[in-house]
Amino acid sequence: MKTLVVVSHPEINNSQTQQFLLQGAKLLDVTRHHVEGLKKIDVDNEQRLLMEADRIIFQFPLYWYAAPAGLKNWEDKVLTRNFIYGDGNDNLMDKEFGIVVSTGMPLKEFQRGGSENITIDQIMAPLRAIADRAKMKVLPVFTIAQFQYMKEEQQMQLLIDYQRYLTQEYPDTLSRREEWFEREFSDRLKNFDETNCTECETILNTFIQQKEDLEQLKSTISLIKQGEDD
Amino acid sequence: MKTLVVVSHPEINNSQTQQFLLQGAKLLDVTRHHVEGLKKIDVDNEQRLLMEADRIIFQFPLYWYAAPAGLKNWEDKVLTRNFIYGDGNDNLMDKEFGIVVSTGMPLKEFQRGGSENITIDQIMAPLRAIADRAKMKVLPVFTIAQFQYMKEEQQMQLLIDYQRYLTQEYPDTLSRREEWFEREFSDRLKNFDETNCTECETILNTFIQQKEDLEQLKSTISLIKQGEDD
Numbered sequence: 001m002k003t004l005v006v007v008s009h010p011e012i013n014n015s016q017t018q019q020f021l022l023q024g025a026k027l028l029d030v031t032r033h034h035v036e037g038l039k040k041i042d043v044d045n046e047q048r049l050l051m052e053a054d055r056i057i058f059q060f061p062l063y064w065y066a067a068p069a070g071l072k073n074w075e076d077k078v079l080t081r082n083f084i085y086g087d088g089n090d091n092l093m094d095k096e097f098g099i100v101v102s103t104g105m106p107l108k109e110f111q112r113g114g115s116e117n118i119t120i121d122q123i124m125a126p127l128r129a130i131a132d133r134a135k136m137k138v139l140p141v142f143t144i145a146q147f148q149y150m151k152e153e154q155q156m157q158l159l160i161d162y163q164r165y166l167t168q169e170y171p172d173t174l175s176r177r178e179e180w181f182e183r184e185f186s187d188r189l190k191n192f193d194e195t196n197c198t199e200c201e202t203i204l205n206t207f208i209q210q211k212e213d214l215e216q217l218k219s220t221i222s223l224i225k226q227g228e229d230d
Numbered sequence: 231m232k233t234l235v236v237v238s239h240p241e242i243n244n245s246q247t248q249q250f251l252l253q254g255a256k257l258l259d260v261t262r263h264h265v266e267g268l269k270k271i272d273v274d275n276e277q278r279l280l281m282e283a284d285r286i287i288f289q290f291p292l293y294w295y296a297a298p299a300g301l302k303n304w305e306d307k308v309l310t311r312n313f314i315y316g317d318g319n320d321n322l323m324d325k326e327f328g329i330v331v332s333t334g335m336p337l338k339e340f341q342r343g344g345s346e347n348i349t350i351d352q353i354m355a356p357l358r359a360i361a362d363r364a365k366m367k368v369l370p371v372f373t374i375a376q377f378q379y380m381k382e383e384q385q386m387q388l389l390i391d392y393q394r395y396l397t398q399e400y401p402d403t404l405s406r407r408e409e410w411f412e413r414e415f416s417d418r419l420k421n422f423d424e425t426n427c428t429e430c431e432t433i434l435n436t437f438i439q440q441k442e443d444l445e446q447l448k449s450t451i452s453l454i455k456q457g458e459d460d
Contacts, residue, residue, distance in 0.1 A: 010306075065356035066296065069306050073299035076240075118359040125355065126295035129348040 003030040003166050004053035005100075008060040008071035010036055017102045017147040021059065024159045027188070028167050036070040046078040051091050056136070057166060058127065059100040065116075065123045075130070084134045096170060097131035098139035099124055100162065107145040139170055178211050233260040233396050234283035235330075238290040238301035240266050247332045247377040251289065254389045257418070258397050266300040276308040281321050286366070287396060288357065289330040295346075295353045305360070314364045326400060327361035328369035329354055330392065337375040369400055408441050 005025060012018050012034060025032050033049065035041075050056060060067045083091055101120070109115040110123075120143050131138050142165045144158065164172070168180040185207065189200050235255060242248050242264060255262050263279065265271075280286060290297045313321055331350070339345040340353075354371050361368050372395045374388065394402070398410040415437065419430050 063306050064302075064309060065359045066302060069299050069303035072294075072296060072302045075294050076299050079294060115363075116359065117362050118355055122352070122355050123359070125348055125352050129295045129346065129353070132347050133345075 001054045001167065001169070002052060003028075003055040003057065004049055005030055005032045005057045005059050005166065006071070006074070007032060007034045008036060008058070008068050008074070009034070010068055010070055012036065015061065017061070017144060018059075020147065020155065020159070021100070021162060024162050025166065028163055030166050035074040036068075041074060041077050043078055043080070046074070047083055047091070050078075050095075053095060055096040055098065055139075055166070056092070057098040057100055060102075062101050062103040062123070065118060067127070079130065084130070090135055092134040092136050095134075095136050096139055097128075097134075097136040098142065098165060099127060100142045100144070100165065102144040102147060104146060104148070107143065137170075139165075178214075182208065182211070231284045231397065231399070232282060233258075233285040233287065234279055235260055235262045235287045235289050235396065236301070236304070237262060237264045238266060238288070238298050238304070239264070240298055240300055242266065245291065247291070247374060248289075250377065250385065250389070251330070251392060254392050255396065258393055260396050265304040266298075271304060271307045273308055273310070276304070277313055277321070280308075280325075283325060285326040285328065285369075285396070286322070287328040287330055290332075292331050292333040292353070295348060297357070309360065314360070320365055322361075322364040322366050325364075325366050326369055327358075327364075327366040328372065328395060329357060330372045330374070330395065332374040332377060334376060334378070337373065367400075369395075408444075412438065412441070 007018065009015050009018050022032070031049065031053070058067065058071065060071055063069075066072070080086075082089060101124070103110075105116060107120075110118065110120050112118075120141055124141050128138050142162065144162075147155075147158075150158065163184070164177070164180055169176050182204075185204050189197065189204060237248065239245050239248050252262070261279065261283070288297065288301065290301055293299075296302070310316075312319060331354070333340075335346060337350075340348065340350050342348075350371055350373050358368050372392065374392075377385070377388075380388065393414070394407070394410055399406050412434075415434050419427065419434060
């Protein structure tokens, strides 16, 4: 699966969150594309990048309940009507569309009565409408709230969840997670120093062993459930 | 009442709708401000304009279920957190916020199952959230659908409705409409050639006479209703 991450941030080098996500994306086989960093928007090239991808992610900080102006400018130029749906075109049909959004506000404020008084889902409705128009498959939004207050452990969890959001098959199921972890872990082992490898391989083997135990457990539960239904 | 119309359109001279609205706004005592026409966004000056207004209108064509990038750029620069709500500030509190949006799609497509599959109200939720954050009073959206297909009579009706949206007291009631028409008609009479004045004054007097008849009718109906309640 090919993933294209269209990133928008007017001061990306000063953004802790974006720099952190950048490190996470670097370990993966994804194309990352910073719209404010483009000298000129080459519409043909941008459209080609979109067409080559299987999953397209818009990644940005929330500015006034929307993406920064840079992304809107990119949308207004690149997403021509003809490219999205005009003339019977369906260049992006069946591709997946995801959003990674960061905010400095606590998540609980994004509801009626909260200080923001609007949900993340409502905020993202216009972007989702573009995806609908292009007949894309819409993924749930990946929201990062108050990154700067996260403990290291939370940040590590975020990194894994983010990496899965970029490259794991959708919808998210336990077996797809297992598959993703096993594949990523094996891949990354190959890039490790020889010295660390023994320990890493033990971890991988334990992971695989536990995965098999889990499979065993699942079929036992399945049998019990069948008994209940009889 | 002072009205500020913040207009966003990347090619305003080529837009029939915007040129038509411009003619309508010229007859009124409103400040009109084209964001893409600004050489540089002077944040202090823009904030001063906003603070001087009683009613602030954002006017733009719908591009991908949102305002054009130019307006978002203006928002991201001018609407600093500190200006809108930071530090206990409430510079825009109790001012009215309205939206004039034009679209080339028929209005009926803006609903679930329509080709746009999203309502105008849902599309405008992020802008309304800014107004909520600033403790402004939100006016209903003024939507102009398929201006290019309107007959002359429909366009004239649109012009009046638009002018009322910019300057009539809110909420819209019959008596406020009457008041607005009488005031605007008298004002415009003053700018007419002497030659036309007799006919115009007749119209104005007829209008005032009918308004009085209507008042009479209303009190009669009111008496009948009282009778029903007894």
